[in-house]
Amino acid sequence: MAEGFQAPRGTLDWLPQRSAARRAMIERFRQIFEGAGYGEAMTPIFEDKALFARTAGESSEVVGKEMYLFEDQGGREMALRPEFTASIVRLYLENGLSRDPQPVRLWSAGNCYRFAAVQRGRYREFTQVNAEAIGSDDPAIDAELIALQLRWFESLGLDGLEVRLNTIGDRADREPYLDQLRAYIDAHSSEVDDEVRRQRDLNPLRAFDTKDPASAAIMADAPKITDAVSDEAAAHFAAVRSFLDARGVNYTLDPTLVRGLDYYSRTTWEISWPALGAQSGIGGGGRYDGLAELIGGAPTPGVGFACGIERVLLALEDQDRSPAPERQMDVFFAIFCDAARPRLHALMDQARARGVAAEADLAGRAVKGQMKQADRIGAALTVVCGDDEWARSVCVVRSMASGEQTEVSLDELVEHLHNAKMGTA
RNA sequence: GUGGGCGUAGCUCAGCUGGUGGUAGCUCCGGGUUGUGGUCUCGGCGGUCGUGGGUUCGAGUCCCACCGCUCACCCCA
Numbered sequence: 001m002a003e004g005f006q007a008p009r010g011t012l013d014w015l016p017q018r019s020a021a022r023r024a025m026i027e028r029f030r031q032i033f034e035g036a037g038y039g040e041a042m043t044p045i046f047e048d049k050a051l052f053a054r055t056a057g058e059s060s061e062v063v064g065k066e067m068y069l070f071e072d073q074g075g076r077e078m079a080l081r082p083e084f085t086a087s088i089v090r091l092y093l094e095n096g097l098s099r100d101p102q103p104v105r106l107w108s109a110g111n112c113y114r115f116a117a118v119q120r121g122r123y124r125e126f127t128q129v130n131a132e133a134i135g136s137d138d139p140a141i142d143a144e145l146i147a148l149q150l151r152w153f154e155s156l157g158l159d160g161l162e163v164r165l166n167t168i169g170d171r172a173d174r175e176p177y178l179d180q181l182r183a184y185i186d187a188h189s190s191e192v193d194d195e196v197r198r199q200r201d202l203n204p205l206r207a208f209d210t211k212d213p214a215s216a217a218i219m220a221d222a223p224k225i226t227d228a229v230s231d232e233a234a235a236h237f238a239a240v241r242s243f244l245d246a247r248g249v250n251y252t253l254d255p256t257l258v259r260g261l262d263y264y265s266r267t268t269w270e271i272s273w274p275a276l277g278a279q280s281g282i283g284g285g286g287r288y289d290g291l292a293e294l295i296g297g298a299p300t301p302g303v304g305f306a307c308g309i310e311r312v313l314l315a316l317e318d319q320d321r322s323p324a325p326e327r328q329m330d331v332f333f334a335i336f337c338d339a340a341r342p343r344l345h346a347l348m349d350q351a352r353a354r355g356v357a358a359e360a361d362l363a364g365r366a367v368k369g370q371m372k373q374a375d376r377i378g379a380a381l382t383v384v385c386g387d388d389e390w391a392r393s394v395c396v397v398r399s400m401a402s403g404e405q406t407e408v409s410l411d412e413l414v415e416h417l418h419n420a421k422m423g424t425a
Numbered sequence: 426g427u428g429g430g431c432g433u434a435g436c437u438c439a440g441c442u443g444g445u446g447g448u449a450g451c452u453c454c455g456g457g458u459u460g461u462g463g464u465c466u467c468g469g470c471g472g473u474c475g476u477g478g479g480u481u482c483g484a485g486u487c488c489c490a491c492c493g494c495u496c497a498c499c500c501c502a
Contacts, residue, residue: 006493061500065426083502116500117426118493128502195499211498260501270501281501308502336460367460375462386460400462 010116010124012310020324021316022127022309025156026109028323029129032152033107036144038131041106043087045113046070049079054294055086057262060203066114068124080113083261084130085288085304086295092134093297102135103302109309121279121311132304134292139236142267142287142303143243149271149283149305150249156312157321158273161282163250165269166257167237168205169229171290177228178204184222191218208256224255233266240267259284263291267303273315282315283307330421332374333360336367336386343410344385344395350414356421374400381420383413 007013014022030040049069056063068080081087088106091097097104108130115124131148133141146163153161169177185192185200185207192207192215199207208219229237244251251269259268268286276282285305292300316323333348335341341360348358359377361370374382384405385395395413397420398405408416 009493066500112502114501117498118495119497120495122501126502130502278497278499279501283502306502311502334461363454366455368456368458368462369454371460371462373462379462382461384461388460396461398461403461405461 008124010118012123012125017322017324018313020327021313021322024323024325025309025312026129028155029107029109029152032148032155033105033131036105036148038105038107038133041088041091041108042110043081043084043091043108045111046078046080047087047090049077051086051090051295052079052082055089055261055263055291056082060260060262061116062114062260066116068113068115082114083112084108084110084128084306085132085261085263085291085302088130088132088304089134089288089291089297089300089302090295092300092302093292093295098135098298098300100135103133103138103141104135105131105133107131119279121276121308121314123310127309128306129309130304130306132302134302134304135300137236137287137289137301139239139267140243142240143247143249145285145303145305146244146251146269147247147249149285149307152307153271153283153312156316156323157319158312158315159319160273160275162272162274163252163269164254164257164272165241165244165251165267166226166254167229167233167240167266168225168258168264168268168286169233170265173225173229173233177223177225180223180228181205181207181225188218191215203258203262205258206260208258219256225258226253226255236266259286263288263294265289269305271307273311275318276311276315279311281308282311327378328357329359329377329379330356330381331358331417332370332377332379332382333358334367334370334374334382334384335360336370336384337390340385340390344383347410347413351417354414354418356417358417381417383417 049067052067053063058064062082067082070078072078088108092104110127111125112128113125116122118124131145133145150161150163168174181204182200185196185204189197193210193212195212196207196210196215196219205225208222210216210219257268257270259270264286266287266289269284270281271283272280273282274280283305285303287301287303289301290299291302292298331351333344335344345360348360351358361373365373371382379400382398382400383395384398389395393410394407395410396405397408397416
């Protein structure tokens with residue numbers, strides 16, 4: 001290890017067991033969203049830096065200091081994607097999807113990259129599953145996305161989720177409100193801490209996030225954006241809530257909930273699993289009706305969310321649950337005769353070609369060790385072939401559950417294994 | 426980027442105020458069962474004590490730096 005390499009800080013190695021869990025989670029996500037009419041979209045892992053800079057906002061941490069940037073050999077400024085939404089909207093515009101029936105609904109899964117301080121649940125390379133609906137401002141979509149997202153969590157066996165919901169109005173509502181909020185902070189300037197004063201200039205909405213109790217008390221009485229939104233946005237939010245209420249979705253209203261990316265408008269939400277501690281946010285999203293214009297497209301409404309696979313998996317592991325299916329093998333080949341190995345390996349391959357999951361000893365194990373291996377991998381059957389059987393061109397097929405053994409001619413072995421598999425399946 | 430805790434076999438960990446690394450548990454491999462698993466039992470493999478310096482006659486144990494993990498700030502998935 002001293003002279004060796006370690007995975008880069010903030011990255012994870014995925015061994016088979018967790019890889020299976022991860023894949024099962026994504027597969028579940030796929031089933032749920034494709035069952036609701038969402039199609040899979042994949043975008044490049046890197047994009048023009050400006051795509052993210054313009055959409056997420058220069059004042060956001062993500063753009064300000066967390067992007068992985070590089071200049072390619074052609075001198076282009078590129079960034080590894082810190083999130084999906086900007087890429088998906090870019091995809092929508094670039095591929096003319098505004099000509100498709102609206103809204104265009106897409107889901108994605110893949111790695112994102114942010115150069116942030118590493119801790120449990122926060123990694124520099126991490127995986128998000130993502131869903132976006134672009135081209136309609138129907139409040140039913142906001143509610144549908146939240147409901148589907150919750151269905152995913154529940155299908156994985158995660159209990160005790162908290163859903164927080166808010167509306168931050170339209171961009172046009174924002175400036176007058178921000179002036180109001182800045183004025184309030186200025187009026188209480190001497191009573192709040194540096195953090196609030198810093199946010200006042202940077203992103204006043206975030207001033208509500210202060211941890212300082214005195215400042216928090218002051219901010220508790222500050223004007224809330226929820227009260228400052230237009231009648232139209234308020235009506236939209238009321239409609240979102242009615243769609244959620246009709247489904248029986250539990251949520252709490254949090255008028256200080258502001259998502260960290262500047263492009264959000266109207267509905268915002270966050271789902272957390274509190275036991276995870278500081279990185280308890282396992283999913284979040286919102287509406288971004290102004291985003292398409294920011295990157296040169298026609299005004300196009302949109303709404304979407306993302307969930308962090310690693311965090312959800314940590315939560316599941318904390319509950320001693322794994323979404324990974326049991327590993328199973330149909331047949332193990334236990335061969336105690338060197339001369340027999342080539343022929344039996346060939347037969348094993350033929351069985352595999354017919355859909356039988358099979359493996360053989362590859363470690364030179366003794367008899368006992370090979371049987372133990374068969375047991376360990378959960379093989380339903382073990383093909384046993386030693387000198388005696390090989391001399392007679394047969395083998396013994398043992399049922400690992402019952403211990404029952406039958407002798408089978410090597411010529412009929414593949415057919416026998418195939419039938420056994422079909423019979424039990 | 427800033428603080429606190431931690432870093433001994435593949436994994437989980439003992440190791441008292443510095444005096445030669447633990448028959449430790451689990452895993453893995455083998456024997457007990459001349460060719461048959463899950464239990465039991467015996468044995469074996471496996472460590473430059475995170476890395477590099479320093480103090481000391483002597484450092485896993487003390488000091489410093491770095492790397493990594495972890496908790497929190499922050500940020501967000």
